[in-house]
Amino acid sequence: MTRSGSPAWPGIKPGALCAWLGLLLAWPLAGSAQPAARAHVHGQVKLEVVIDGPTVVIEMSSPLDNFVGFEHAPRSDSERQRVDDVLARLRLPDEMFKIDPVGNCKLGPVSLRSAALGLGKGEGASAEAHADLDGTFAFNCTNATATKFIDLGFFNAFRSVRQIDAQIASPQGQFQRTLKKPNARLAWSK
């Protein structure tokens, strides 16, 4: 139940890593036509769905606030409980991502990342006032390329989420979709 803070990263100075991450984050903006790609907007979740061969892989980026209502390491038992509940929900994301049954998809590896929560490649101390919770959700399917929609559970599960911006890369083409509450079906096809 108790967590003993962020995992240690021996040999890496937080300051150096922050600077390196800063470069990494700034780089895509240099020559890109998508300045809003990394925007941190409360209420908004970004998804990138890639359908390739037998897999459906979903990359999620979101402000941490969307899920737990704060953007720092948990400071009380109730905050800790909240984080544990959210992480449990996202690690078994059947209700978050109900993929078109025609694909016959089963959940594969899930990885969650949040520096504020000490998950994944977190950089520990940060001067930023905001924090994210990102995830990668992989599904293995017998007919992935036939799928045409995913019913998303975010609006039901997390009150703060109001909009989902998604990019889909599938054998049927590339699609961009914006869903506003309560429209929870992410659909694509020509």
Ligand SMILES: [Zn+2]
């Ligand atoms: Zn924020």
